[in-house]
Amino acid sequence: MTDATVDSFVSVRPVWSHARAVGFGLMFWLAFLLALEPGNLVRAGRAGLHPGLAIEATRIAVASLLGALTCPLILWLARRFPIRGRAWPRHAALHAASAALLAPTLIVIGAAIATWMPPTSIGGGVADQVASNVLLLIAAMAVLDAGAHLLGRPAPAPAAGYLSRVAAPARGRMVLIDLAEVDWIEAQGNYIGLRAGGAVHLVRGALSRFEARLDPAAFVRIHRRTIVNLDRVREVVALGNGDALVRLRDGAELRASRGFGAILHRRLHQRSTIP
16 A cells, blocks of 8 residues: 555545535535526516516525535535445434424525515515425435435445555554554544554544455454454354354454344355365
């Protein structure tokens, strides 16, 4: 692995910076509002309102910027709570609740800002605007959320691109850790803990993104927070609730959750039967 690869992993960053997220959101909401604009102008004309081009452009720009400010949150939710895997129902509910909260909030804030501008449509009160527009905004956020999931998924590592070493900071210096010497890996908040020889080395990043860079023939996830080096496994003991106890060669004991137990057994069997 080159030094550039080490540096790029140690300085793990989100898929997009907040500025790029807002820029993407601005383009999305501009396109969304421009698609609705012909209908708005027709309704305004029927109401006897004829807003000028400058007023309409300002209204659309302000509304687009307001919607764009929600994009960093939507992208963070897509990265932190992706709608896939065993936890997808819970994560989907979280995304739906977030959209259900953000949509009426945007409408209320937009209505408050609109009081400072000339009327461009009948509109009605804030409650009427929420009732008539909230489902439309939730649908738009669902599209944005789907795009965030597609663009935010880490690209699969090439076959020859698995990590062999990782650089970890240690009291003002950088230590290069051979992954072959790592016993197991665990998630610790915004960090990844690499356990090797009784020591713990912390690297900033997400466990799922780190897992995508590991050789699947050597490492396997046994819990949503834990990845183990298969060479370190001494025995696997089944527990009554479907989970398993994984004992390592150094005496450490890890719990393998029911959803990952089958994968662990399959990987161990493959390693023991490959000539």
